[in-house]
Amino acid sequence: MRAIDAGILICVECHQLNRQIPDSVGQDCTRCGARVHARRTDSLRRTWALLVTAALMYIPANFLPIMTVYSLGKGQPDTIMSGVIELIHYDMVPIALIVFVASILVPTFKLVGLTLLLYSVERHQPLSARQRGWMYRFIEWIGRWSMLDIFVITILVTLVNFGSLASIEAGFGAVAFCSVVVLTMLAAVTFDPRLIWDNTESDSDHE
Incomplete structure (x- = not known):
């Protein structure tokens, strides 16, 4: 009940x-x-709007430079993936792994997970309420790691700027990525988890 x-x-x-x-x-x-x-008013509609916007911002976040490293007057713009590759070349594998997980895997999991959750609730797909609840808790759990790579980049910028031969400037890709993080967080907040249980009777018929 x-x-x-x-x-x-x-x-x-x-x-x-x-x-x-x-x-x-x-x-x-x-x-x-x-x-x-x-139930929260227009929960599904608001969550869909935030989710679609986040998906659109996810494209420039991955294809536009997230930062540019200037060394001896020359600049080298890097996207998220090229930055991961550069970190690996400099034997900074742990930091490269953190950036890859937080910048590529976590946003992808959140976008795909929220999409599946919204679609299953709205279309009454044969997915049990327990599975939806587990998916929602997983999305909330990984959301707290979304800004981890931004902190790493901030630390790198601070360390590099202490030197006199190089400097780092953030690009529009970083702005787009921060937008993705904020939009997915808002999408998770605006979604009303009580909607998960609204079609439990139809779910039980499929089990």
Whole structure:
């Protein structure tokens, strides 16, 4: 049984359980006064909009230079992948692995995972609620590692700029990548996980 079936609404701000008022257009939380809803308004539509925008920004994030290294007056622009290759050439394999995982694998997993989750919920695909819940928790878990390579690049910029022979400037690819990170984080927040359980009856028919 879902909470909505028992006439209970949860506050997304303080997680207080509120008894649903029959025939009420809207009601406030009894603890913090925030507006409570059975489901977030236009959750799927907003999440789709953020997800599509993030997917579009993912293209320049990977194909445009994320940084340019200037040494002795000469600049060498690098994309994420070329930067990973350069780090490997300089025997900085651990940092290259961090950048590859955080810049390539994590955003790809989030985009694909959110797409599958939204599609399965919206189209009532034969995917169990437990599988959807596991997928949602996995997306939230990997999201915290999305900015890891930005921190690494920041450290590299700081270290290089301490020298007098080289400097690093961020490119538009870094801006696009940060946009992807922020948009996917917002997409995960705007998605209402309670929608996962709304078609459990149809899911059980497929199991």
